[in-house]
Amino acid sequence: MTKSAKNLIKSISVLAVIALVCVAILSFANVFLKKEVSLDRATVKFLNEKFATTTGQTATGTDSDTAFEEDYFVMLTDSELSNATGYTYKSFKSNSSNYVVAIYYAQKGVNEGTYYIESTSVGYQNPISVVVAFTVEDNSFSIQNIAVKEQREDFGDRKTQVLNKETFQVYVNLLISDPDMKLSDGDIIASTGATTKKSVAGLNRAVTRAIDTMNKIYTKSEALKTEISKRGGQNE
Numbered sequence: 001m002t003k004s005a006k007n008l009i010k011s012i013s014v015l016a017v018i019a020l021v022c023v024a025i026l027s028f029a030n031v032f033l034k035k036e037v038s039l040d041r042a043t044v045k046f047l048n049e050k051f052a053t054t055t056g057q058t059a060t061g062t063d064s065d066t067a068f069e070e071d072y073f074v075m076l077t078d079s080e081l082s083n084a085t086g087y088t089y090k091s092f093k094s095n096s097s098n099y100v101v102a103i104y105y106a107q108k109g110v111n112e113g114t115y116y117i118e119s120t121s122v123g124y125q126n127p128i129s130v131v132v133a134f135t136v137e138d139n140s141f142s143i144q145n146i147a148v149k150e151q152r153e154d155f156g157d158r159k160t161q162v163l164n165k166e167t168f169q170v171y172v173n174l175l176i177s178d179p180d181m182k183l184s185d186g187d188i189i190a191s192t193g194a195t196t197k198k199s200v201a202g203l204n205r206a207v208t209r210a211i212d213t214m215n216k217i218y219t220k221s222e223a224l225k226t227e228i229s230k231r232g233g234q235n236e
Contacts, residue, residue, distance in 0.1 A: 060109030084223035123202030160192035
């Protein structure tokens with residue numbers, strides 16, 4: 001074997017070892033450094049204030065500190081979902097960037113009985129996380145409202161960004177009024193004038209993931225309430 005061939009084999013071996021080390025590090029990060037989802041005070045504040053009623057009243061009818069301390073909201077666990085619906089959070093995952101983060105439920109207050117599904121997808125280059133509020137009644141469900149929980153799409157103050165306040169509200173109104181609760185990316189762009197296509201697609205994927213999830217669980221609403229009633233306070 002020539003010297004150059006030996007060097008080539010050695011280089012390939014070194015690269016293979018480096019690749020294995022990188023994979024191991026990423027696996028460690030995914031397992032041990034993954035952000036834990038919880039119903040913390042900040043999330044309760046978001047739900048309570050972002051989903052205020054049309055008259056300006058908070059979603060619970062009380063202040064956010066009280067809503068947190070007295071467990072007005074709960075976050076459904078995997079076991080509760082499984083026992084009541086046969087699904088788990090993994091069931092609502094399309095891929096590693098499009099999935100349901102959490103399902104919250106208002107167990108008391110003005111919006112008692114409302115489900116809030118937090119889901120995420122990638123837009124232009126960053127994740128877009130949304131929360132969609134659903135009302136369940138007469139064996140059907142409807143969208144109450146939608147709020148963006150987190151997004152880092154960097155388009156400044158351009159009016160053509162779907163995540164700008166005015167443009168986003170046009171999108172929300174269109175989706176709420178649509179009987180099928182489905183809009184294509186093209187429909188959104190045509191109706192809002194948004195030109196940030198990847199942001200539109202990311203937002204639409206996140207919201208659609210929440211709608212598809214609600215479509216799977218809404219018929220089990222009473223069973224979910226029963227599961228929730230079996231436990232005490234959740235927030236700490």
